[in-house]
Amino acid sequence: MILVLRALGIGDLVTGVPALRALRRAFPERTLALAAPAALGPLVDLVGGIDALVPCDGLEARLLPKASWAVNLHGKGPRSHRLLRHNRPERLGAFACPEAAHVDGPEWTDDEHDVRRWCRLLEWYGVPTDPTDLALLPPPAPPRRGAAVVHPGAKEPGRRWAPRRFAAVARDLAARGFDVVITGSPAERPVAECVAGLARLPAGNVLAGRTDPAELAGTVAHARLVVSGDTGVGHLATAYRIPSVVLFGPVTPAHWGPPPDRSEHRALWRGPTVASIGVEEVLAAVDEVTCAAAA
Template sequence: MLISQRSMPNQKPLNIQPKRILVITLRYLGDTLLVTPLISSLKQAYPDAEIDVLLPASNAGMLEGNPDIHRLLPVTGKLGGLAFGKLLLSLFRRYDLAISTQAGDRPTLCAAITGKTGIGFVPDDATKAWWKKVLLNRWLVFGADYDHAVLENLRFCKLLGIAPCYRLTPPQSSTPIPSITNPYAVLHIMPQWRYKQWHADGWRELVAFLGRQDLQIVLTGSGNPAELDALRELQQRLPSDVINLAGQLSLGQLSALIGKARLFVGPDTGITHLAAATGTLTFALFGPTDPEKWAPWPYGYSENKTPFPSRGSGQVHNVYLLQGQTEQNCLPCQLEGCDRNRNSHSACLDQLSGARVIDVIAQALQAKPPVTSG
């Protein structure tokens, strides 16, 4: 759906020149990266402004080294009511412009209280949205028919009367990464939740294929103990020369590692979004999640329309999206697995064969490599 179709009739562009801006993003790791085009748009329009970002402390690494950001305001854990109130009081009207990139209660309150001008999303539900419309100076409806997350965030550009910037900015680190002399492929096997996992047999087949292409295999992952244990168990069934760097790199280092790789393969996770942003050849394995809304944003893609449709696999620039397979023709269901919980399996990923993934990667390796961000 086009942005203009969902703009509210009373939403005239704001005529402001803010010197201090706060961007509020309080959800997941991938959401943090997907807000960077909006941040770049703000810096492009207001080059002298200081842009701060309020975000969970666990996501701060995704914005490491971002040249458009003045300061990060990390929030540790879920604040209780008193602590949240103290945070709002400490930031009261400190910003000329505050933008909430989520329609939740807390992000809305943050935008309304910290900004002399506060704008944000409101839900497409009059019973939940009325008070948010009252508090915010301007607002955009975030409905069930929402577009790709990057494009949704860039809707604020029209509200501000500024030009959009479609480029994602991956994190950067000055800390060196481990030296890998041979051409290598990065595999990010473990997503945060079970329902996004591809099966172990597929990963083993893929590792064997990439080894035959003379590519060193490098495994990455978070420092979560359960994920590390699962990855070590899988590694025992892989060739002994596989390098496992899970839990050992910052997000800035991981960005540099992926940026120098021949290719990256990963599931529907924030790290796959990061891989796409580096310009490296990226293969994203998608199951229940709708690609039209959440596919990795291809490097160099700058159109005001979602890069991938809801159904089917395909390639846009450096990103190859491989959608799972299911006999029920139920993709994308946008549910948390077949059992409707995050620890559930997803039949569509269980039925995505290693042969199919290998075939797509083999064809891509024969083609001219994409131009990366360097």
């Protein structure tokens, strides 16, 4: 069995898809297991080729199954390395980390796109990869089709654009005739309701807390447009090639953004403070990506 560790969030799962697909192609007869949060199970099914999901929320677990090859797509170590070595796999594929007594593997670099990082790791071990292989399988039917998805939440406070600005964008989109829905996790429902209220949207347009990851993927896959911060919904828009405007800060889109050669996606970046991005700039980007998609 090949055991892959990526116990992170939706966006991290999506950026890891090319590496996961590369392992599947390289070892078609081997069982491929993914150690990831159980809540991502419905979304893991959309990756394709994953034989088993091993529930793993963070790096505290100690019950990972024994594998012939353990692959660290989680981080640079040392904790993630040690977790995978706990059950003594025959081989560990990971970035070099002397602190974890792992000198095999390439050197980690911070200045690298996340998709490319994990493909480079596998290539060092002789596994051919395709960093453009980002597409997910078709998701189930969504709660709403053809919507403009506005996703105001983000895990880290520094990546959150102001709710009143998201509301201004949502209000403008609704005035243009878009069916605007506000998405988010259960914890993000209060901010989603705030945005909807400021934008004068019906309460039924707040989908935050009402969708599992696969239903969220379905909503995005059948959307007309996505506007979000640097979070998982933006990566889903990339996977399904839905026109999107994604606001970045403090992390640069050079590390986490959509492929720069795709005209249907626009990453906005004005330095380390996402608040530097204005409403009019977002609306201008909406015009650009919707026109590109219609061309």
